[in-house]
Amino acid sequence: MRFSTIIFLTLLLFCQYTKAQLTEGYNSSLSHKKQVTLNIGSQGAGAEFGYGIVPRAAARLGANFIPVTAYNVYRVTGFNSTSKASAKFNNIHLLGDFIPFKTHSGFRLVGGVAYFFKASGDLTIIPSEHYTYGDIELSEEQVGTVTASADWGGIAPYLGLGLANLFPTGHFNINFDLGTYYLGKPKARMVGTGILESNASQTGQFQTNINNYRFMPVLQLNFNYKL
Amino acid sequence: MRVAYKIILSVLLLVASACTKPTEDIKIIVDTNIIKYTALIHVTDGATGGIAPAGAQIKISGGAAQQVYELSGKKDIHLTAGTVTIGLGPDVHPAANQPISITVEISAAGYKTVSQQVTFTANQLQQIINIGLIKTGSNQEPVSLPPPTVYMPVSLNFTGTCASRNNLQIRPSVYVFFKETGSGMPFQYLGYVDKGDITTSYLALGKTYDFQITYGGESHQVRQKIEQASYNLTIDMGNACNNF
Structure with a gap:
């Protein structure tokens, strides 16, 4: 089966499941319900504890982690090089869920705040092996690397939607989060070594380019177990 | 459900609005200071201090000649408009008590050949070697141009x-x-x-x-x-x- 077919079927199931949950009536209070959640999505993998505070509102306390490293995701045209990209976004968060429509208990407004104790991305350009300068073959140290880094660490508010019922009616259910964190203003840095040392002078341009990169979208699948 | 769709669309538009390319106007900047110990060979017509005679040639000799490159890292060393910058390969460093010397020979048809020793020392990264070529048969000393006038930096x-x-x-x-x-x-x-x-x-x-x-x-x-x-x-x- 082709990968695109699998994606299509997954989305179809997602839509059907969500539609069924969204249109399900509000039939029981959230008060005092408890659950633990494992999740996976655009903010990495994580875990949460959920608790129903009042009939139509609940709170979730959790943590998420992204440790991702990828190679050759970025190519510099005309410069024989490889690249290494890494992202680390680790947060603890407190979210509140509110059911605005009594007749659609599977549709929730979600707001909250997270503390990102790590929120950084790095892209390193590494010139290819056997880099020659005229008739001289340079060592890796002589050639050096260029690294562009961005750091968003700190407190970030969250706003989003929750789709499908928050708490399982049985022991287990799945629901979804769609939203975004609004991260702090990023701190950019470019560092070069070897013959690429002067690239540090482009920190200002890089800072300008990423100043508006403050939305961290969240598309997340939650696996909930009722306590 | 229209409200929900509108909210979802708004969130997506909000996220998309931040999408400026992070690498916009970012270049790969390469330094040419790979060859650290350099010497500028500046050849002039010794009679006038002007541009070097056409066809002037440079030849490098001596024990360290194999370690000498043109500034661009090439072994092919020749004069361009009377100048060339030569230097030691990046892995070669003169020690404090052990300078590295080579001999530079400049020749041109109708002019006396000039040989000059160039010494790379540990505490001098750059040096200028001015060589004025004198016509064969002339006893004139090479002239050198007066230093430029000094102004504000x-x-x-x-x-x-x-x-x-x-x-x-x-x-x-x-x-x-x-x-x-x-x-x-x-x-x-x-x-x-x-x-x-x-x-x-x-x-x-x-x-x-x-x-x-x-x-x-x-x-x-x-x-x-x-x-x-x-x-x-x-x-x-x-x-x-x-x-x-």
Whole structure:
């Protein structure tokens, strides 16, 4: 089966499941319900504890982690090089869920705040092996690397939607989060070594380019177990 | 459910609005200071102090000759407009008590051949070797031009660009020459550009100058009228771009 077919079927199931949950009536209070959640999505993998505070509102306390490293995701045209990209976004968060429509208990407004104790991305350009300068073959140290880094660490508010019922009616259910964190203003840095040392002078341009990169979208699948 | 769809759409638009390319206007900047210990060989016509005789040749000899390269890292060393910058390979460093010497021989048809020792020492990264060629049979001593007049300091920042590779910039570490535009004078030594930067007191306000660097057997020029204390100058590095 082709990968695109699998994606299509997954989305179809997602839509059907969500539609069924969204249109399900509000039939029981959230008060005092408890659950633990494992999740996976655009903010990495994580875990949460959920608790129903009042009939139509609940709170979730959790943590998420992204440790991702990828190679050759970025190519510099005309410069024989490889690249290494890494992202680390680790947060603890407190979210509140509110059911605005009594007749659609599977549709929730979600707001909250997270503390990102790590929120950084790095892209390193590494010139290819056997880099020659005229008739001289340079060592890796002589050639050096260029690294562009961005750091968003700190407190970030969250706003989003929750789709499908928050708490399982049985022991287990799945629901979804769609939203975004609004991260702090990023701190950019470019560092070069070897013959690429002067690239540090482009920190200002890089800072300008990423100043508006403050939305961290969240598309997340939650696996909930009722306590 | 229309409300929900509108909210979802708004969130997506909000996220999409931040999508400026992070690499916008970011270049790969390459320094040329790979060869640290350099010597500018500046050959002139000894009778006038002007441009070197046509066809002047350079030959490097001595025990360390194999470790000497042109500034662009090439073993092919020849004079361009009477100048060439040579230096030791990046893995060769003269010790404090053990300088490295070579012999530079300059010859041209109809002129006396000149041999001069060039010594690289641990505490001197740059040096200028001026050689004036005298015609065969002449007993005249080579003349040297008077030093340029001193004015207020002016900072110049040279950036090498590549027409065929827009995302590459070169920060030259080279010896730079200058002359007043239209003066008919030969190029004179201005100073050493370190990673693109030089501050000089040889430029007069209100005058226009041609600046010239020689790298990889090619001369590259840029013209600038001096009206303020600093300038960013861009030089098309031509075939030198293929070196990176």
